[in-house]
Amino acid sequence: MNILSGWGARARGLFADNKGPWGSSGSDDEPSSSDGGNSGGPWGDPGRKRKRSSEPNPTLDEFFRRSRERFSGGGFPGRPDASIFVWAVIVVVLLFLVFTSMHSISPGQRGVVTRFGRYSYTLGPGFGITLPYPVDRVAKIDVEGIRTVNLGAESSEDLMLTGDQNLIDIAYAVRWNVKAPELYLFQLSDPDEAIKQVAESAMRSVIAQVTLQDAMGDKRGEIEARVVDAMQRVLDGYRSGVAVQGVAIQQADPPDEVNDAFKEVTAAQQDAKSYINQANSYALQITAKAQGDATAFDKVYEQYKLAPDVTRRRMYYETMEQVLSKVDKTIIEAPGVTPYLPLPQVQKEQQKKESAQ
Amino acid sequence: MTSFVRAHPIVSAVLGLFVLYLVASSFPIVPETKQAVIVRFGKPERILNRYQAGRPIGTASAGLSYKIPGVDRIVWIDKRVLAVDMQSQPVLSTDQRRLMVDAFARYRIVDPLLMYIRSNTEENLRSQLQVILRSEVRNELGRQPFAALLSPERQGVMDDVRKSLNVQAAKFGVEIVDVRIKKTDLPDGTPLQSAFESMRTARLQEARSIRAQGMKQAQIIQAEADANASHTYAASFGKDPDFYDFYRAMQSYRQTFIGEPGKQPAPTTVVLSPQNDYLKEFTGRSR
Numbered sequence: 001m002n003i004l005s006g007w008g009a010r011a012r013g014l015f016a017d018n019k020g021p022w023g024s025s026g027s028d029d030e031p032s033s034s035d036g037g038n039s040g041g042p043w044g045d046p047g048r049k050r051k052r053s054s055e056p057n058p059t060l061d062e063f064f065r066r067s068r069e070r071f072s073g074g075g076f077p078g079r080p081d082a083s084i085f086v087w088a089v090i091v092v093v094l095l096f097l098v099f100t101s102m103h104s105i106s107p108g109q110r111g112v113v114t115r116f117g118r119y120s121y122t123l124g125p126g127f128g129i130t131l132p133y134p135v136d137r138v139a140k141i142d143v144e145g146i147r148t149v150n151l152g153a154e155s156s157e158d159l160m161l162t163g164d165q166n167l168i169d170i171a172y173a174v175r176w177n178v179k180a181p182e183l184y185l186f187q188l189s190d191p192d193e194a195i196k197q198v199a200e201s202a203m204r205s206v207i208a209q210v211t212l213q214d215a216m217g218d219k220r221g222e223i224e225a226r227v228v229d230a231m232q233r234v235l236d237g238y239r240s241g242v243a244v245q246g247v248a249i250q251q252a253d254p255p256d257e258v259n260d261a262f263k264e265v266t267a268a269q270q271d272a273k274s275y276i277n278q279a280n281s282y283a284l285q286i287t288a289k290a291q292g293d294a295t296a297f298d299k300v301y302e303q304y305k306l307a308p309d310v311t312r313r314r315m316y317y318e319t320m321e322q323v324l325s326k327v328d329k330t331i332i333e334a335p336g337v338t339p340y341l342p343l344p345q346v347q348k349e350q351q352k353k354e355s356a357q
Numbered sequence: 358m359t360s361f362v363r364a365h366p367i368v369s370a371v372l373g374l375f376v377l378y379l380v381a382s383s384f385p386i387v388p389e390t391k392q393a394v395i396v397r398f399g400k401p402e403r404i405l406n407r408y409q410a411g412r413p414i415g416t417a418s419a420g421l422s423y424k425i426p427g428v429d430r431i432v433w434i435d436k437r438v439l440a441v442d443m444q445s446q447p448v449l450s451t452d453q454r455r456l457m458v459d460a461f462a463r464y465r466i467v468d469p470l471l472m473y474i475r476s477n478t479e480e481n482l483r484s485q486l487q488v489i490l491r492s493e494v495r496n497e498l499g500r501q502p503f504a505a506l507l508s509p510e511r512q513g514v515m516d517d518v519r520k521s522l523n524v525q526a527a528k529f530g531v532e533i534v535d536v537r538i539k540k541t542d543l544p545d546g547t548p549l550q551s552a553f554e555s556m557r558t559a560r561l562q563e564a565r566s567i568r569a570q571g572m573k574q575a576q577i578i579q580a581e582a583d584a585n586a587s588h589t590y591a592a593s594f595g596k597d598p599d600f601y602d603f604y605r606a607m608q609s610y611r612q613t614f615i616g617e618p619g620k621q622p623a624p625t626t627v628v629l630s631p632q633n634d635y636l637k638e639f640t641g642r643s644r
Contacts, residue, residue, distance in 0.1 A: 118388075161507050161542070165555075187437055279575035301596060327626065
């Protein structure tokens with residue numbers, strides 16, 4: 001409202017400038033107009049500056065003018081300066097009007113136009129023309145850019161209860177963008193905070209419906225998809241104009257307090273695997289040996305069947321030959337000597353022989 | 358006019374300012390995000406840009422308006438969906454377990470006039486809603502068993518909270534859009550520690566069971582292998598048990614007295630009698 005009144009006053013000031021013979025009358029009006037119009041708009045600044053520098057001017061001008069009238073009796077020297085000043089103001093104002101009615105919207109943006117605060121229409125990418133500043137205002141909103149919110153602190157623990165009443169330490173990121181800029185601007189008091197809260201709530205409710213094992217393991221993808229769905233439903237319920245692009249679980253670990261117990265499970269899994277591996281290698285070995293032995297027996301047996309007696313004797317002699325050639329032999333002719341055989345001495349002799357060799 | 362300005366610069370500046378003030382306060386701009394109640398001498402007169410469900414943005418009476426300066430006053434009331442947070446508070450389930458619950462609600466002021474009369478400011482409204490939210494959440498959740506508290510959405514508990522909250526909030530000209538549980542935590546101390554402890558013991562039990570399963574499988578694999586081997590042996594050796602006995606004895610002698618290739622067996626002395634089968638030719642059979 002201030003802007004509007006400033007606008008009107010400025011216009012009047014301009015007209016006064018144009019009509020009045022004295023620039024000083026214009027500059028008299030000017031500060032007051034900028035007084036009302038400096039509501040923080042881009043032209044508020046020059047107005048304020050002008051005000052500060054020229055506030056003492058009216059009286060000074062008066063003083064100079066009067067002194068000039070008194071001494072030279074003519075107001076002529078003041079006029080050209082004043083008209084230049086007036087024209088400068090007009091040019092500045094025109095430039096301002098032109099610049100604030102043209103908007104270039106980059107490809108990822110939309111320009112939401114409000115006329116006196118009321119939503120009017122949305123500018124697409126490219127070059128757009130609106131009414132100048134105090135009437136139309138354009139808020140440029142990035143709609144393509146994906147924004148990321150990180151939730152569940154990575155440094156500190158953020159424990160959530162799972163469906164089987166375990167606790168899980170979880171960290172995740174939500175990616176979102178704006179799908180309806182006018183809703184995003186006007187519907188929620190704090191869209192960014194709302195997205196955070198909705199994400200936390202959705203993640204919590206999904207985690208509370210799965211087991212710890214699912215949350216830590218292979219069901220992550222499903223959980224993420226369910227969180228996205230839940231978030232989108234709630235945010236659409238708010239008419240927030242926000243599209244949730246994705247949720248990524250960055251970390252889902254057991255709490256530190258019970259981490260050792262979880263490592264114990266991993267160790268047990270490895271142990272079990274190694275037991276099974278050992279058993280498998282034993283099985284391979286024993287099977288191979290059985291097959292080898294059986295095959296060898298089969299081969300020999302084939303030959304044996306062709307001439308059983310001869311083969312049997314041959315095998316017997318060959319074996320005894322090999323065996324007896326490697327051992328010390330004592331042959332006792334007479335029966336009854338055996339009990340008195342000095343076995344230790346026999347062994348000693350044998351050792352002596354070996355050392356002599 | 359110019360002559361008047363020239364004659365009384367200060368007076369005209371003051372006058373100009375005053376005119377500006379009049380203009381500014383006669384034509385307020387209502388932004389899209391606000392509802393405005395125009396109050397004349399303390400009595401509500403008109404409502405600008407009032408929220409109506411389902412009405413598209415830009416069609417309500419936001420924008421330039423008017424009022425009588427000095428007589429009418431504007432009370433600004435937010436039109437957007439607002440948030441009220443509930444600090445974490447303990448909830449006792451029907452099975453006497455405690456849970457810390459952190460909730461939030463989103464609401465919209467649908468009747469700015471009623472809201473202005475009952476609460477006056479948005480801050481007042483928020484703190485009033487906070488109190489209602491706390492008690493409603495505790496009431497509704499307190500009727501649930503612990504397992505249902507973990508995911509109150511599933512049983513429609515949150516819908517009940519929202520409905521009963523809505524009844525209360527309607528008295529303030531407020532509509533509750535949504536109530537959600539943000540966090541459910543076990544209270545610090547014993548409940549948390551016992552949860553950790555139960556997780557720990559569950560894991561250790563799991564570890565033991567995994568090891569036992571591994572051992573079991575290993576034993577089964579070994580036994581199967583032994584059975585297979587024995588089958589293979591039986592199939593082969595069973596063709597002639599007598600020959601097998603002989604064949605195996607020969608192998609065994611060799612193994613015992615000669616040992617593995619490259620290994621010296623323990624020194625052995627064999628005492629043979631001439632009656633030994635091996636030596637039966639020693640004495641000459643022809644005799």
